Amino acid sequence: MRQKITIKTIAKELGVSTSTVSKALKDSHEISTETKEKIQAYANYYNYKPNNLALQLRNQKTKVIGVILPKIVHHFFSTVIMGIEEGANKKGYNIMVCFSNESYKKEVETLKVLSNGSVDGLIVSIANETLKNKDFKHFLDLVAEEIPLVLFDRVVDEILCDKVVVDDVGAGYKATRHLLENGRKKIALITTPNHVNVGALRRQGYEKALIESYTKTDEKLIVEIDENQDIKKQIEIVFQQDIDGVFAVNEIYAANAMRIAKEKGLSIPEEISIIGFTDGLISEYSSPSITTIAQHGFTMGQQAVEVLIERIEKEAEAYSPKKIVISSDLKIRESTKPSS
Amino acid sequence: MRQKITIKTIAKELGVSTSTVSKALKDSHEISTETKEKIQAYANYYNYKPNNLALQLRNQKTKVIGVILPKIVHHFFSTVIMGIEEGANKKGYNIMVCFSNESYKKEVETLKVLSNGSVDGLIVSIANETLKNKDFKHFLDLVAEEIPLVLFDRVVDEILCDKVVVDDVGAGYKATRHLLENGRKKIALITTPNHVNVGALRRQGYEKALIESYTKTDEKLIVEIDENQDIKKQIEIVFQQDIDGVFAVNEIYAANAMRIAKEKGLSIPEEISIIGFTDGLISEYSSPSITTIAQHGFTMGQQAVEVLIERIEKEAEAYSPKKIVISSDLKIRESTKPSS
DNA sequence: GAAAGTCACGAAAACGGTTTCGTGTTGACA
DNA sequence: TGTCAACACGAAACCGTTTTCGTGACTTTC
Numbered sequence: 062m063r064q065k066i067t068i069k070t071i072a073k074e075l076g077v078s079t080s081t082v083s084k085a086l087k088d089s090h091e092i093s094t095e096t097k098e099k100i101q102a103y104a105n106y107y108n109y110k111p112n113n114l115a116l117q118l119r120n121q122k123t124k125v126i127g128v129i130l131p132k133i134v135h136h137f138f139s140t141v142i143m144g145i146e147e148g149a150n151k152k153g154y155n156i157m158v159c160f161s162n163e164s165y166k167k168e169v170e171t172l173k174v175l176s177n178g179s180v181d182g183l184i185v186s187i188a189n190e191t192l193k194n195k196d197f198k199h200f201l202d203l204v205a206e207e208i209p210l211v212l213f214d215r216v217v218d219e220i221l222c223d224k225v226v227v228d229d230v231g232a233g234y235k236a237t238r239h240l241l242e243n244g245r246k247k248i249a250l251i252t253t254p255n256h257v258n259v260g261a262l263r264r265q266g267y268e269k270a271l272i273e274s275y276t277k278t279d280e281k282l283i284v285e286i287d288e289n290q291d292i293k294k295q296i297e298i299v300f301q302q303d304i305d306g307v308f309a310v311n312e313i314y315a316a317n318a319m320r321i322a323k324e325k326g327l328s329i330p331e332e333i334s335i336i337g338f339t340d341g342l343i344s345e346y347s348s349p350s351i352t353t354i355a356q357h358g359f360t361m362g363q364q365a366v367e368v369l370i371e372r373i374e375k376e377a378e379a380y381s382p383k384k385i386v387i388s389s390d391l392k393i394r395e396s397t398k399p400s401s
Numbered sequence: 402m403r404q405k406i407t408i409k410t411i412a413k414e415l416g417v418s419t420s421t422v423s424k425a426l427k428d429s430h431e432i433s434t435e436t437k438e439k440i441q442a443y444a445n446y447y448n449y450k451p452n453n454l455a456l457q458l459r460n461q462k463t464k465v466i467g468v469i470l471p472k473i474v475h476h477f478f479s480t481v482i483m484g485i486e487e488g489a490n491k492k493g494y495n496i497m498v499c500f501s502n503e504s505y506k507k508e509v510e511t512l513k514v515l516s517n518g519s520v521d522g523l524i525v526s527i528a529n530e531t532l533k534n535k536d537f538k539h540f541l542d543l544v545a546e547e548i549p550l551v552l553f554d555r556v557v558d559e560i561l562c563d564k565v566v567v568d569d570v571g572a573g574y575k576a577t578r579h580l581l582e583n584g585r586k587k588i589a590l591i592t593t594p595n596h597v598n599v600g601a602l603r604r605q606g607y608e609k610a611l612i613e614s615y616t617k618t619d620e621k622l623i624v625e626i627d628e629n630q631d632i633k634k635q636i637e638i639v640f641q642q643d644i645d646g647v648f649a650v651n652e653i654y655a656a657n658a659m660r661i662a663k664e665k666g667l668s669i670p671e672e673i674s675i676i677g678f679t680d681g682l683i684s685e686y687s688s689p690s691i692t693t694i695a696q697h698g699f700t701m702g703q704q705a706v707e708v709l710i711e712r713i714e715k716e717a718e719a720y721s722p723k724k725i726v727i728s729s730d731l732k733i734r735e736s737t738k739p740s741s
Numbered sequence: 742g743a744a745a746g747t748c749a750c751g752a753a754a755a756c757g758g759t760t761t762c763g764t765g766t767t768g769a770c771a
Numbered sequence: 772t773g774t775c776a777a778c779a780c781g782a783a784a785c786c787g788t789t790t791t792c793g794t795g796a797c798t799t800t801c
Contacts, residue, residue, distance in 0.1 A: 065518075065546075067757060078781045083759060093779060108542070113517040114458045115757035118786050123454065125497070125519075134479045142473055146500055155514065157465070158498040160486055174495065177453040178405075178787090179465075202448070207403040316686035323688060342474075346656035346683045348663060407787060418751045423789060433749060455787035458756050518757090 066107045075103060086111075126156050126369060127180035129171055131163045131188050131215070136312070136341030137358045138186070141213065144362020145184060152370050154181075161188040169199045182209035182369045187217065193256045209372040211365045215259060223372065225365045225385045229259050232354045232389040233266020236308050236336045239352070241274050243334055243397055245306030249299045250283045251314040260285075263310050263338070286314060293317045300325060305333050312337045312344050315351050319396065334397040349395030361387050406447045415443060426451075466496050466709060467520035469511055471503045471528045471555070476652070476681030477698045478526070481553065484702020485524060492710050494521075501528040509539045522549030522709045527557065533596045549712040551705045555599060563712065565705045565725045569599050572694045572729040573606020576648050576676045579692070581614050583674055583737055585646030589639045590623045591654040600625075603650050603678070626654060633657045640665060645673050652677045652684050655691050659736065674737040689735030701727050 072079045085100035161168035168188045200220045213225040253260030309315035315337030340355035412419045425440035501508035508528045540560045553565040593600030649655035655677030680695035
């Protein structure tokens with residue numbers, strides 16, 4: 062990079078002190094109009110830009126928000142990022158995005174790097190592996206250091222900080238109710254292993270809806286997907302049962318279920334209804350299009366960044382972590398409809 | 402944030418100088434074992450972490466790479482980010498991601514903010530609006546300041562810097578050839594307005610393939626999508642022609658075309674073949690699944706970050722911008738097959 | 742026993758800004 | 772003519788770290 066122009070060089074070149082230059086560039090009344098004009102003209106001509114690092118060091122704040130996501134090639138997380146970015150930008154912040162790739166180790170490392178003063182606060186969705194390990198020391202350390210932290214979607218109670226989540230139980234309930242109301246009797250649940258708490262919560266909603274309708278929950282109708290294995294093969298197993306409804310906790314699972322149903326010659330939604338989660342492009346463009354629970358990722362991102370910045374800017378004060386619950390919506394499309 | 406522990410506080414507390422502390426923490430031979438142990442124990446106990454900002458200021462480098470994308474809820478850009486992040490991480494860099502949202506104004510602003518010393522270099526894909534305006538001053542300024550810059554996918558010749566692109570002409574050619582070889586005669590092209598150069602290039606490939614097969618290109622078979630209007634409606638127009646093949650320059654257009662074809666009762670791929678671009682989830686999960694040109698976004702991201710870091714780390718030297726062309730692959734799925 | 746060499750540490754500058762607190766020169770006023 | 776305020780600017784500290792260059796005390800060497 063070429064020799065950058067600094068306040069010092071301007072000062073030397075114009076035979077004034079750095080304080081004068083600094084003040085002149087801020088249009089301070091302390092400096093005579095004449096001097097100000099001279100300095101400003103010079104700075105302008107040479108395209109002077111104040112060095113951000115110096116300012117950050119002096120002000121002890123970076124105006125940067127760190128974001129750590131488990132993955133990104135996923136409609137939900139993409140939209141959350143958009144929401145975070147928009148909200149941050151509006152308040153003059155930038156975002157620094159990192160990925161844990163669902164790995165505990167990478168999460169720990171990334172957290173360490175970012176908490177060295179590079180960011181004013183963090184927004185995180187916890188990695189799968191971490192949820193499985195139940196090892197949250199790195200987060201607890203962060204909280205102890207009083208670095209502003211907001212968790213979203215994948216959160217745990219052990220960590221005392223602000224949280225933004227969807228009403229997963231309610232959403233699971235809503236989805237299952239919808240299928241029941243369409244007259245479905247044998248509804249399969251395609252979910253994550255139980256340590257992924259969003260999966261567990263949606264399952265609770267599913268079970269609640271079934272119990273309410275006096276239907277027994279049947280373990281044989283539930284598949285917990287191991288993402289390291291072939292997803293489709295795992296789902297195929299549940300299709301050996303005589304099911305007429307599928308509730309999948311994300312759109313990939315839903316799309317796979319739909320493909321299997323088609324291969325089996327089941328007509329959708331006449332013989333089998335399918336409902337997914339995450340209102341992404343797959344659900345929208347598949348045929349038939351898939352009914353889903355819209356998670357409103359954009360809103361989640363906005364909310365998360367809003368509470369984070371609030372925490373950053375009016376620190377101190379009595380701290381009582383907030384939990385914001387975003388309501389989810391049922392978006393009815395072609396893959397479900399009354400069977401009667 | 403709580404009072405952070407610094408080298409200064411350690412020095413004061415232990416009655417030594419800051420230089421001693423700094424050296425002790427780096428295990429310098431200049432410091433006696435006794436003192437080192439004392440200092441290290443103290444630092445460890447209080448969980449001392451060096452302040453990144455101070456280091457960045459001192460070293461005049463941030464180990465951060467700025468990334469500006471037009472949008473993110475798009476499979477291709479998501480995968481590029483992944484590639485960039487992975488490559489950056491491997492070399493000890495972090496990435497700071499921003500979005501222009503296809504807006505010229507936001508692109509200019511973001512570029513300004515990031516070039517104030519917050520990043521060591523930039524990876525950018527140009528916003529639509531900028532391409533339309535043909536106003537690249539903000540990029541030229543960057544180049545003049547000798548801030549390392551790599552453009553990818555949406556690039557322009559005017560800006561002298563490293564570039565990473567797919568062989569768009571070749572890809573368009575490949576896609577069209579594939580349709581022709583399947584015996585298709587009237588192939589529609591669904592593309593972007595011509596100022597989006599990737600669209601224009603893919604069109605060239607399309608035209609080249611047609612000419613080679615002695616087929617006249619017919620303007621009536623080409624639709625340039627205005628993304629501010631209803632996409633599906635615009636595509637429907639071309640279906641008034643008696644087409645038997647569709648080449649769409651991205652997967653959204655392809656998915657829309659497929660939906661229209663189905664609505665018209667055309668069987669795919671028997672009566673009409675469809676081929677898309679970007680090997681995303683839509684193409685994979687739609688039914689029939691869509692044949693596409695895989696752009697290898699991950700590889701593009703990796704390559705981009707690799708040349709950028711090279712540029713950053715061995716600066717000076719004679720500078721001759723590179724252009725890296727990533728070859729694209731045809732991924733044949735259910736939406737195309739021989740019609741004969 | 743003086744010169745030279747280690748050892749263990751500190752002072753100070755540097756990175757690029759901002760900001761507080763002088764301070765020398767005016768001019769006005771009593 | 773002495774006092775004081777206003778004006779226009781500079782010196783220096785500060786943010787947190789690294790690094791060069793001393794330097795005093797002690798040991799070794801001839």
